[in-house]
Amino acid sequence: MTEAEGLSDWLRLSLTDGVGTQTARDLLNRFGLPEQVFSAGFAALQKCVPDKLARMLSAAPSESIAAQIKLSLAWARQPGNQVLTLADHDYPPSLLSIADPPPLLYVKGRMDLLSRPSVAIVGSRSATQQGLQNAARFAQALSDAGLTVISGLALGIDGSAHEGALSPNPTQGSTVAITGTGMDRVYPAKHRALAHRIAIDGCLVSEYPLGTPAMAANFPRRNRLISGLSQGVLVVEAALQSGSLITAKSALEQGREVFAIPGSIHSPLAKGCHQLIRQGAKLVESAQDILEELRWQLPSISDHQVHSAATPKHSESDALLEAAGYDPVSVDDLAERTRLPLMAIHAGLLALEMQGQIEMLAGGMYRRLR
């Protein structure tokens, strides 16, 4: 988004207290772009949000929000930085298929990595040496094969996965770190140098406003982006109470593959992986196992054309509109009528929604408006 005016409205919407992902989507569904939300007026806003929020949205932005917008726009102008909105063509297509894509993403580094086929590698913060080595080796093999390796910048498995996948070679994959803090902060501090290297040869992504400190509540929520950006999630070592199991659960809810590395039955850090395997995760012994499994689902994995396949083309939008008709229709119906891949349908629907051509109804149904 080069047009600062449009972006500042997106920023303001996401920075307003009481506007979470769902409320933002409701408002955008009803009014169109953020600027139309702010010009809608109290009476119209009051019909879909609480009075207090309607008052804030129809008034001028507060001083603190105005200052934060200014700061964010300045940040976005720095080389390598980018703020992507849901309406951007570069918004990661795989996130469009999850239940609650963030309206804004703060991105630093190689944005092209966000549209490659991706595998997340997650696991324990207090991993064993063998676990760390496994994470790094799997990550390197996947990156060598051209995939993006996604993780959460945490200590332990996350850090080793980033290290293993980092590559300055643009024909290979590299790594994306999804952080739970604002993009101007690094957590944990021990990973400051790693984060700087990822900003150059990889990519850092956060949905949280600049300045957001590390807060326990934000990390589990962040995990849905780790799985959502990926075609599959590999759990390397995880105790039974590990946060990695939340990421695996979220992957299943999003229809992603879950892979797990087995280990000794006497290792507490294998128990989480074993539980996942018993629940249906694929047991993997090598990166090759993952590549073979994903090749089934990503015929384009070798030529990195997933992005173009998943991003709605103009003709796909037309096909969707035509297939939708003017009666409420489900995504399954659309899939059957258009024969388009699900990811393309989700992406297309969101684009059409943003353009005000269709609306989402209760129960995941869609209706054509024009």
Next chain:
Amino acid sequence: MTEAEGLSDWLRLSLTDGVGTQTARDLLNRFGLPEQVFSAGFAALQKCVPDKLARMLSAAPSESIAAQIKLSLAWARQPGNQVLTLADHDYPPSLLSIADPPPLLYVKGRMDLLSRPSVAIVGSRSATQQGLQNAARFAQALSDAGLTVISGLALGIDGSAHEGALSPNPTQGSTVAITGTGMDRVYPAKHRALAHRIAIDGCLVSEYPLGTPAMAANFPRRNRLISGLSQGVLVVEAALQSGSLITAKSALEQGREVFAIPGSIHSPLAKGCHQLIRQGAKLVESAQDILEELRWQLPSISDHQVHSAATPKHSESDALLEAAGYDPVSVDDLAERTRLPLMAIHAGLLALEMQGQIEMLAGGMYRRLR
């Protein structure tokens, strides 16, 4: 079988060159008990076996067979020894449900162990220390829970499983070794002392005549009895080419559960287990996992009444005969008509076949004769 005359005919049948499990069953199906086979005469025998075999069966037994019968009868008279025939009430009910139950079993030790709920534990001959310890601990826990632990007396995992499960306490389970040699031989020699202890507190079983030496060809075939006697097979450590995978395959063909213990992806001895898990075997971390899984299938696991549930009662035979009618009928039809458990049906059919009341037709169909 106390009647030596009947037993010597069973022995002669099984000792005759050219009479394997299938031919024995064909002959018994057609003529009834072994004594009726030998009195049938050349002309009748010629209709179902090659001329040379028909001549042998209709003549007097050769000197070497007569000597072997004498030896076997003397062996069977020694305390603790037993030769079980397919017609015996004590023949293990679980073996009656496999495709090719041996006509004769040479048994030494606690015969009651053959009718308890059983789990086989198998694995590599060149196991790791951890693998040996796992085998012994799982075996002990299963034996403590009242189960019989079955294995093949080989070096490595087999030996540790027998050691772990051996118990002189009759209220607990113990162990059964299915050997690939005659019951008067011990292979490997290193397990001579173990075999002697199993003969006292556990049970040794072989389908091979006395004097049969260790022959490579006999061991894979023996594996079908290890799985067939069990409700489930646990593979502890196995390389990709391990004979244990043959036992697991045979377990699947026989409708038994397969369990596998995972391990490090860097251990060649975990690869066989991992392959099994990928193919659907249940990943287990403790003996408790196995007990929980089997409890689903063995409601009587706690009171050891599996034998009485599976052995055909007189009224069950009547019900089967009545349900069979005089038209060819499949086991599935009989299961639907009688609502009896499959194991009881197989056991009942075999008993009725032995009594000459029904015959088995091609394609696994049965027809009532009287």
